Each structure stands twice: as structure tokens, then as C-alpha cells.
Amino acid sequence: MGLGSGASCAISLNTELTPEQQALYQDPDCIRDLLDQAKTIAIVGLSADRQKASYFVATYLKREGYRVIPVNPRGGKILGETVYPNLKSIPEKVDVVDVFRPADELPAIVDDAIAIGAKAVWMQLRIINFEAAEKARTAGLTVVMDKCIKMELGRFSGSLHWAGMNTEIISARVARR
Amino acid sequence: MSPDRNRKFGFETRMLHAGHIPDPHVGARAVPIYQTTSYVFQDAEQAAELFDLKLYGNIYTRISNPTTAVFEERLASLESGTGAVALASGMAAQFAVFMTLLEPGDEIVASAQLYGGTVTQLTHTLKKLSIGVHFVDPSDLKAWEAAITKKTRCLFGETIGNPGGAILDLEALASLANSRHIPLIVDNTFATPYLCRPIDWGATIITHSATKFLGGHGNSIGGAVVDSGEFNFARFPTIADPSPSYHGLRFFDTFGHYGFLMKLRTETLRDTGACISPMNAFLLIQGLETLSLRMERHVSNALGVAKFLAEHPKVAKVNYAGLPNSPFHALAQKYLPKGPGAVFSFDLKPVGGDAREAGRRFIESLKLFSHLANVGDARSLVIHPASTTHQQLSDEELAAGSVGPGLVRLSVGLETLEDLIWDLDQALAAL
Numbered sequence: 001m002g003l004g005s006g007a008s009c010a011i012s013l014n015t016e017l018t019p020e021q022q023a024l025y026q027d028p029d030c031i032r033d034l035l036d037q038a039k040t041i042a043i044v045g046l047s048a049d050r051q052k053a054s055y056f057v058a059t060y061l062k063r064e065g066y067r068v069i070p071v072n073p074r075g076g077k078i079l080g081e082t083v084y085p086n087l088k089s090i091p092e093k094v095d096v097v098d099v100f101r102p103a104d105e106l107p108a109i110v111d112d113a114i115a116i117g118a119k120a121v122w123m124q125l126r127i128i129n130f131e132a133a134e135k136a137r138t139a140g141l142t143v144v145m146d147k148c149i150k151m152e153l154g155r156f157s158g159s160l161h162w163a164g165m166n167t168e169i170i171s172a173r174v175a176r177r
Numbered sequence: 178m179s180p181d182r183n184r185k186f187g188f189e190t191r192m193l194h195a196g197h198i199p200d201p202h203v204g205a206r207a208v209p210i211y212q213t214t215s216y217v218f219q220d221a222e223q224a225a226e227l228f229d230l231k232l233y234g235n236i237y238t239r240i241s242n243p244t245t246a247v248f249e250e251r252l253a254s255l256e257s258g259t260g261a262v263a264l265a266s267g268m269a270a271q272f273a274v275f276m277t278l279l280e281p282g283d284e285i286v287a288s289a290q291l292y293g294g295t296v297t298q299l300t301h302t303l304k305k306l307s308i309g310v311h312f313v314d315p316s317d318l319k320a321w322e323a324a325i326t327k328k329t330r331c332l333f334g335e336t337i338g339n340p341g342g343a344i345l346d347l348e349a350l351a352s353l354a355n356s357r358h359i360p361l362i363v364d365n366t367f368a369t370p371y372l373c374r375p376i377d378w379g380a381t382i383i384t385h386s387a388t389k390f391l392g393g394h395g396n397s398i399g400g401a402v403v404d405s406g407e408f409n410f411a412r413f414p415t416i417a418d419p420s421p422s423y424h425g426l427r428f429f430d431t432f433g434h435y436g437f438l439m440k441l442r443t444e445t446l447r448d449t450g451a452c453i454s455p456m457n458a459f460l461l462i463q464g465l466e467t468l469s470l471r472m473e474r475h476v477s478n479a480l481g482v483a484k485f486l487a488e489h490p491k492v493a494k495v496n497y498a499g500l501p502n503s504p505f506h507a508l509a510q511k512y513l514p515k516g517p518g519a520v521f522s523f524d525l526k527p528v529g530g531d532a533r534e535a536g537r538r539f540i541e542s543l544k545l546f547s548h549l550a551n552v553g554d555a556r557s558l559v560i561h562p563a564s565t566t567h568q569q570l571s572d573e574e575l576a577a578g579s580v581g582p583g584l585v586r587l588s589v590g591l592e593t594l595e596d597l598i599w600d601l602d603q604a605l606a607a608l
Contacts, residue, residue, distance in 0.1 A: 056431055059231040063232055125433050151435070164246055170194045171194070
């Protein structure tokens with residue numbers, strides 16, 4: 001498999017959003033373009049615990065070639081990367097802000113994401129805050145909500161295919177290497 | 178952004194393309210057979226991440242294989258599922274579902290009209306693991322409801338029951354299961370996703386004996402589990418709680434909509450070893466590629482044969498939901514509008530007061546139907562339970578199991594319909 005040129009389909013994957021909200025915050029084409037173009041992903045709330053979902057996500061994103069920047073007030077290093085206490089202290093450009101924090105912390109995180117010029121805010125599964133999402137969207141950021149960035153990348157890169165999952169990619173063109 | 182990127186491709190297109198993109202190395206158009214046990218790691222770090230489930234990839238063919246993955250994704254796509262896991266057989270598939278979902282003390286409420294091997298698995302093998310089962314009349318919704326206790330963790334039935342042909346009221350059962358926060362598990366072997374997609378009616382988990390119509394040529398044993406991805410397993414301790422066999426990993430929390438299947442693959446399949454061979458997966462893929470064409474012919478031939486038998490003076494009764502006088506005709510019209518499959522039974526009238534002897538002589542006289550214990554072959558098949566699988570039972574015991582002494586089960590194949598009718602007619606004439 002591999003990121004083919006074929007069509008992708010919107011399939012509902014255990015989300016709590018309504019179809020209208022899914023169209024706004026879970027559009028598959030929008031997600032695929034975002035993952036295609038992004039290079040640096042800051043993960044807010046990345047845990048150093050290797051069995052936590054955020055650690056799985058960071059490991060996978062790094063292996064797939066993204067620059068991953070951990071954000072956690074505890075500091076130190078995770079996966080060999082320096083941990084920053086907040087988004088504003090990151091000394092480089094961030095494309096996507098991936099959030100593993102409770103929904104009530106989203107307004108402050110969105111403010112920071114706008115301030116550092118991030119292109120997108122990604123709220124992981126079951127992290128839902130429409131007010132913060134709209135603020136980010138109004139400021140021109142792409143917003144993804146109640147989705148896992150690892151699952152989406154796994155689906156569009158085709159690697160979830162190895163786990164027997166329905167990527168919904170249909171293409172008769174030779175896969176990219 | 179091109180507007181056709183969100184295209185929803187049709188069933189037949191997905192039969193041929195889902196799950197397989199020509200590889201960038203040789204561009205093989207057919208699905209390659211990866212007949213390998215294991216896969217070389219890129220480096221030590223990648224190996225560790227694969228074993229930790231932090232990366233998706235292949236380690237060992239007992240757990241996953243690139244040829245098998247094509248079969249899995251293709252079937253998941255056809256069943257409207259989020260993913261699938263293929264196993265050694267249909268029996269292995271449903272056992273893996275129960276082993277993944279249930280703990281000692283849990284209970285299953287199941288249709289009483291199930292394949293005999295399934296009944297044995299539920300009543301005897303699962304009993305050894307302290308899992309209880311309550312069988313109910315599949316068409317009695319109140320009986321399903323009454324059988325649910327605090328220990329009930331799932332409902333289980335077959336889209337088209339074997340051998341009586343009862344059609345499951347999928348929408349009503351899905352609604353009942355949903356109201357009790359338990360999954361509805363449906364075996365869709367006899368229908369195949371071409372005739373019915375239980376997930377579209379609210380079912381959570383689908384099991385298959387791919388040996389039957391999916392493979393369709395009677396050459397390979399295989400099974401599969403498909404998950405809708407829609408069920409909230411947060412309340413299910415077996416899927417949601419930290420797993421002691423994966424360093425405390427929480428499968429539902431970590432993998433979300435595919436948490437159940439990841440657990441089934443990386444724990445149950447890993448530990449029970451009931452894996453499918455890549456060669457069998459390849460042969461089953463060949464079956465999937467022509468599924469719609471074969472099922473159309475299977476159901477049109479089945480209806481033709483059922484109509485012929487229903488009018489024959491030596492036949493007492495035909496149990497096919499495609500006939501208007503069947504008690505399941507209305508349910509079949511709703512859930513299986515293209516046709517209620519190609520496996521059904523009929524009762525012969527007694528010859529000289531002996532229906533069992535009538536069945537035996539009928540089978541002996543057939544020239545085109547193959548006498549064997551399978552269904553879903555491209556060829557037409559026949560079995561007479563009272564003289565084979567159920568021969569040790571008395572007429573009274575047969576009646577208790579809804580299997581009359583003159584009951585004959587057919588699996589109608591793809592031959593010329595007139596030839597099938599000719600064969601049945603000459604065998605009936607011999608009685």
C-alpha cells in the first residue's frame with residue numbers, strides 16, 4: 001500500500017459528532033491534505049509513559065517522518081526530543097498542534113496555537129470543544145476534532161491496511177514507494 | 178482538491194479493488210501470494226515498536242500477512258466494516274470473538290437455529306470456560322429480551338439460520354442489543370455481504386465461514402471477523418481495561434474504533450494460533466472478486482429449484498424464505514431483497530410410511546448434486562441429515578431438533594437450472 005492517488009471515503013468511525021459537525025471537523029480530504037503538507041507536529045500533553053495513547057501516537061508520527069515536539073510542563077526529554085512547557089516556548093515553526101488535554105484547556109491552547117502561527121489544531125478522540133474550535137477556524141486554522149491523528153495517518157498512508165483495517169483507498173495506480 | 182476524491186465506490190468495484198494497490202516494486206496486478214512465515218525488521222528500534230504495537234506492520238504470519246490483509250480489508254469494505262481479521266475457519270473466527278469479548282461467568286443469548294458445530298462450541302467448549310449460553314427462538318423478540326440477564330455480554334444469531342432458514346430480524350435485535358449496551362454478533366455466512374449487510378442494520382460484529390460462498394469454489398477453509406467500529410466498548414472490561422498481556426495497554430482507549438479487532442488479533446489470535454494460510458487467503462480473494470455474479474446465479478437457481486420442489490407431489494414442504502408462503506418471507510423481503518441465499522431444506526413425503534428411507538433413496542438416486550457435508554460450493558450439494566449427520570437419533574429426537582426424517586438440505590450451485598431440476602425430478606421419480 002502507500003499514499004495512493006485514489007479516492008478516499010468518509011466513514012464514520014465511532015465519533016460523537018453529528019454528520020454536520022463531522023463535515024466541519026472530520027472531512028477526509030481536508031485531513032489528508034493536512035497530513036500530506038505538515039512537517040512539524042507539537043503534541044500538547046504528550047506523556048512519557050510508554051503505554052499511554054499519546055506515546056503511541058508520537059512514536060508512530062516520528063517513524064513516519066514527522067518532526068515531533070513534546071509539550072508538557074514536566075519538561076525533560078521524550079523519545080529523545082526536548083519537552084517544552086508550552087507552545088509559545090517552542091523555538092521553531094509548528095504546523096499542527098495535536099492536543100491530548102481535557103476539553104476545558106482548549107481555549108488557552110487555541111490562543112497559543114494562533115499566536116505561534118500554527119496551521120492546524122487537532123483535538124484527539126473524545127476531546128470536544130466547539131467554542132475553541134470555532135475560534136481557531138475564524139483565525140484561519142484547520143480544525144480536526146474527535147479523531148486520532150495516528151489512526152488517520154495510518155489509514156491514508158495505508159499502513160493500517162497491515163492490521164486488516166478498511167482504509168477505503170481504491171486505486172489501480174501503482175502505489176508510491 | 179478534486180471533487181471525485183470522496184467518491185463512494187460500488188460494491189462490485191470494491192470486490193475487485195478494495196485492499197489492494199499494485200505494489201511499487203513489480204506492479205503485480207493480481208494479489209501476490211506472500212508465502213512467508215516472517216518478515217525482516219528494518220532495525221532493532223523498528224522491531225521493538227512493532228512488537229509494542231506502536232507501528233503497524235508484519236512480524237509473523239500467525240498474526241498477520243500481506244496476502245491475508247488484502248482479503249481482510251476487502252471483506253471489511255464489502256461488509257461496511259471498519260476492519261477484519263481472517264482466521265483458520267468460521268469456527269475459529271466465532272471462537273475468537275467469544276474469547277476476546279467474554280470472561281468466565283459471562284453469558285451469551287443465541288438463536289436456537291444455528292449450525293450444529295456452532296451449537297456444540299457454545300454449549301460444550303465455552304462451558305468449559307464457564308461461559309453460559311441461552312438459546313431462544315430467533316423469531317421471538319420477547320424471548321431474546323427475557324433471556325438477557327446482568328451477565329449477558331452479547332447476542333448471537335445467523336442472518337439465515339441453518340438448516341431451518343429462519344431470517345433474523347436484524348434491526349429489532351440491534352435495537353435491543355443497543356438498549357442493553359451489548360454488541361449484536363451476526364454470522365453472515367449464508368447471506369454474504371452481497372445479499373445482506375447486517376452492519377447497515379445496526380449489528381456490531383460479523384462472523385463468516387469464508388469456506389462457503391465467499392470463497393465459493395469449495396477449495397479452501399477460512400473464516401473472518403468484521404467489526405463495525407461503531408460500538409462503544411468503554412464499558413466492556415475485556416476491551417477497555419488495562420491488558421496484563423500487553424504491559425497494561427488499554428485497547429479501546431488506544432485504538433478506538435479498531436480496539437476490539439486489535440485485541441482479537443494481537444492477543445486471541447496470537448495466543449490460540451488459529452491463523453489462515455496465505456495460500457487460502459489468496460484463493461478466498463479469487464472468490465470475492467466474482468461474489469456478486471455468483472450470488473445472483475445462486476439465488477436465481479435456488480428460487481427455481483424451490484418453486485419446482487414446492488409443486489412436486491412427493492415433496493411435503495419446502496423451507497425457503499424466497500417462497501411467498503414461508504413464515505420468513507416478509508423478513509427476507511426486508512433484509513435480503515436480492516434473495517435469501519441458496520441453502521435451504523425440504524421434507525420428502527414418506528415412502529411406504531418411511532420418510533427416512535425416502536430420504537436415503539432420494540440421495541442415492543441423484544446424479545448431479547454432490548452428496549457431502551458442505552454448503553456454498555459453485556457446484557450443487559445435498560445432504561440427508563437423518564441418514565448421515567443425525568443418523569444416531571430416533572425420529573422423535575429428530576423432531577425435537579426440527580430435523581424431520583425426510584428432511585433434505587440443498588446448497589444450490591451455479592449449474593444450468595434445467596439440469597438441476599432434471600436431476601431432482603429423476604431422483605424423485607425413483608421413490
